[in-house]
Amino acid sequence: MIGMDTIGLKLAQKLVTAALDKAATDYGRPICVSVCDAFGFALSFARNDDAPVRSIAISQGKAYSSARIGVNTDVWLGRLGQANFQANYFCDPQLTALPGGAVVTSANGKVLGAVGISGLAPHEDQAIANAIAELATENSTQ
Secondary structure, X not given: OEOOOOEOHHHHHHHHHHHHHHHHHHOOOOOEEEEEEOXXXXXXXXXXXXXXXXXXXXXXXXXXXXXXXXXXXXXXXHHHHHHOOOHHHHOOOOOOOOOOEEEEXXXXXXXXXXXXXXXXXXXXXXXXXXXHHHHHHHHHOO
């Protein structure tokens, strides 16, 4: 469930399960998935057996970055490139622009949290993250 200002634990856990299922169904490969609240703080995490260990921190960074910046990480990467900026210019070592982070918003566009996926190719990570963020938004209106 989504509270007034952020994703709740129950919904975060459902989103993690949905992401693991989607990765298995669509790609047949292991991932790490992180879901955070509107402030970027972790709510739920899972790592498939055999998912790369490096993907733990990467998935967490992608979720954090989407929540803090307020856009999906692939979008932010594009904006950084257009401005000839780097993520480290923002003085926050947890930020990453690697594709695979998706922001969860309310119906009126308020940031409620984010999901981060790592373990696949960046465009595959982003595809899963986008689908799971959309699922979260659908759940917020029910």
